[in-house]
Amino acid sequence: MNCTGLSQNAILDRLKESGCRITAPRKALVASLAESHTPQSVIELHAAANKRIGTPTDPEPVNLVTAYRFVNLLETQGLARRIDFAQGYARYEPTHPDDAHHHHHIVCDQCGKVEPFDDCDVDELSARIEARSGFVVMRHQLELYGKCADCSREP
Amino acid sequence: MNCTGLSQNAILDRLKESGCRITAPRKALVASLAESHTPQSVIELHAAANKRIGTPTDPEPVNLVTAYRFVNLLETQGLARRIDFAQGYARYEPTHPDDAHHHHHIVCDQCGKVEPFDDCDVDELSARIEARSGFVVMRHQLELYGKCADCSREP
């Protein structure tokens, strides 16, 4: 289970409340999303879901298209957050139950390791930019890139 | 001409110094990049370059593939910077002559307007994360999203 975001059941409950149907593919995708400790690509979620409920007879009960449609649903419902690490594809993580508690990530360029952090200073910067530019800042994306401890040891 | 990044001639000179050849497509692409005041997509650069040197007889003297190859060259040479606004494609801007002087952008979700800002607080945050996580932070991406002054007036 992921340590910061909505739990599997919380997501399923909120889906049901919204009148969405709970299906086997959705359960498997939600489970894969909720148990992950780092943001997952749609391809990773799709693979994890099929590993979870696939059988020798039917190794791929969840279609990739279904995964794409479902993450979009989760995002529009506010249950998952799309994150872009500039890798050419999007990643998703469960939203935090407390809406205000947002966090960011540091990504290792070498091994891809991702670690979250939640001490984010951007609010005062936002306020300054708002005052100066007339923009209303609604959200921000901040990602740090570098080398993780392991990768900094070797060249 | 863009007000913060390398000038057209500076880019061409540095290319020549590196042993790269200066061709008509490259001149047109560099001109398009250098004159832009906001980060440009490759498709935009390609269109601008062809508008610049295209003729009725040959409306597209610069191939899109050439544009892609060239922005990659500029990036590896440190002459352009790739920026990802999570729009499904990359944008490029000329790098700043002073390497340390980096900046970020605020993007209007509604009309796509982009404005740069250069008062960035992330350094102390980076230092804190480095100390705590063991990561060596090498760069960061920060983008603010919201509504520009014009778009906030109307719904």
Place this chain on the structure above:
DNA sequence: CTTTTTGCAAACATTTTGCAACTGG
């Protein structure tokens, strides 16, 4: 039984690659 969801195929958008022809220096 009705509406939502799924799977499949196919379309789409961006970016990359292989290769022969071309061209700048």
Place this chain on the structure above:
DNA sequence: CCAGTTGCAAAATGTTTGCAAAAAG
């Protein structure tokens, strides 16, 4: 002349869409 550059066609990647069949409630 010749290495570097280009254009074309084609492929690779990630994502979306149309539609009929399947399934949830």
